[in-house]
Amino acid sequence: MTAEANIDRDDLAIGIVGAGAMGRGIAQVAAEAGFAVRLYDVSLEAVGSALKTIATMVDRAAAKGRITAQDAAHIRSRVTVTDTLSDLAPCHVVIEAIVEDLDAKQTLMRALEAIVADDCLIASNTSSLSITAIAAACRLPARVAGMHFFNPVPLMRVVEVVGGLRTAPETTEALVRLAGRFGHRPVRVADSPGFLVNHAGRGLITEGLRIVQEGVATPHDVDRVMREAAGFRMGPFELFDLTGLDVSAPILDLIYAQFYQEPRFRPTPLPRLRVAAGLYGRKSGEGFYRYPDGRQEQPPEPVPPTLPDRPPVWVSAADAARRAPVIDLLAGVGAEIDDGAEPHRDSLCLVTPLGADATTTAIEQGLDAERTMAVDTLFDLAGRRTLMATIVTADRYRAAAHALFAGAGGKVTVIRDSTGFIAQRVVATIVNIACEIAQQRIAAPDDIDAAVTLGLGYPEGPLALGDRLGGLVIHAILRTLHDMTGDPRYRPSPWLSRRAALGASLRTPEA
Ligand SMILES: NC(=O)c1ccc[n+]([C@@H]2O[C@H](COP(=O)([O-])OP(=O)(O)OC[C@H]3O[C@@H](n4cnc5c(N)ncnc54)[C@H](O)[C@@H]3O)[C@@H](O)[C@H]2O)c1
Missing domain, CATH: 3.40.50 (Rossmann fold)
Known part of the structure; x- marks a missing residue:
């Protein structure tokens, strides 16, 4: 049986290496989908704690009546802990979720290839390393691909299936089917910095930062406008506080560098400065917001003035x-x-x-x-x-x-003069980056919109949002921003320019 055909078998055996936050989540969804899972980690403590987490999660689902007690017992019994990597020999697919380090991942890949059959597929859950580089260590790079899950895996129902330069199309197609069997929405992504979701997420945060840097508005103003006018669940600064600036700031720098200083991804000095001050966000008790008693403190709204005589x-x-x-x-x-x-x-x-x-x-x-x-x-x-x-x-x-x-x-937010209002700048930047992802064929339009709604929690996919507001309107905002600032970060993507000029949907694919 070929590796691709293996994926559809009922007795598919899945190996997972790394039992941390991600590995245990992947093990849980695989077991819930009915697969036998072998879980390996260098740390015995990690596997022990992973089994406990999985048991707690499925028992909670049973207590809430979402599954039967018998189902819960079956799910738990499908996850087996293995003492050595060689116990993964019978697996048809191995997914690694170990430490984010290229050397460690390459070493693991080599070791795995000496153990598993040649038709076993190997997937990496890396979030920032190149799949092409990880696979380069392998004897058979064609069977290696990215399977990028999001945290927490059982709740975030999207997976980026990433093909490296030497990944066989059959490998990505098989992993797309596997993600579907897990109950996740697979999106096909070409190997490129930030893959799809982290790439598409640059717009909200870098444009939010620019607006604050220009002195146009405060972080709280930006968040309020993005939530209460544009309909986002969270503004960029609330998101920084939730993720932790110590985690997000290095990713801002990394993706900017990986794209060779593409101005669309340019950060500002503010995040690094705030990291130096220890203002990480929720986890450190203070970020862009304060968290007395662990709850976010909203600064008061400016009180609207009362005027005795209003002008016409x-x-x-x-x-x-x-x-x-x-x-x-x-x-x-x-x-x-x-x-x-x-x-x-x-x-x-x-x-x-x-x-x-x-x-x-x-x-x-x-x-x-x-x-x-x-x-x-x-x-x-x-x-x-x-x-x-x-x-x-x-x-x-x-x-x-x-x-x-x-x-x-x-509710009113009054900002200082700016080329473009808060929502105009941020939304146009988000739509433009999504258009450029489509233009560069990193992902197809439907996958871009699905990944952004499921992975980033935006109310709408960026291409659908651009269509709703009007491709010509988004294009006009960007053209004016570009003309007035001279900043190439605002240059419209050709994907957007051509579709706007034709009056076509931003989701229109190209042969
Ligand atoms: N945490 C996230 O939000 C997130 C999201 C998407 C992807 N990822 C990626 O998933 C991977 C794992 O992340 P995590 O957050 O679960 O990390 P984690 O630190 O929680 O867990 C990593 C586990 O791997 C084990 N490990 C390290 N080296 C090993 C080796 N050589 N062999 C076997 N086990 C080894 C560690 O003991 C640890 O238990 C990373 O590549 C990360 O970039 C993380």
């Missing part, structure tokens, strides 16, 4: 489609609308730029910059509303805009 409000018609929701909202909060073709002498002037700053927009539209405020209309105004002042907006007009948009229970 004039909304620019430079972009009619973006003007309409602003007029609707203002009508709903009882604002006096100035309907003139030009603003009245005292009116607050509202503009709705895409990718541009408020000051430049006011000048280009011939408006008084001291009376101008910009409103972000990328997302529905029912969520948190973001306002941006020009560098000279007078306090009275800033306060008037804040008070109006806080009407009817609205």
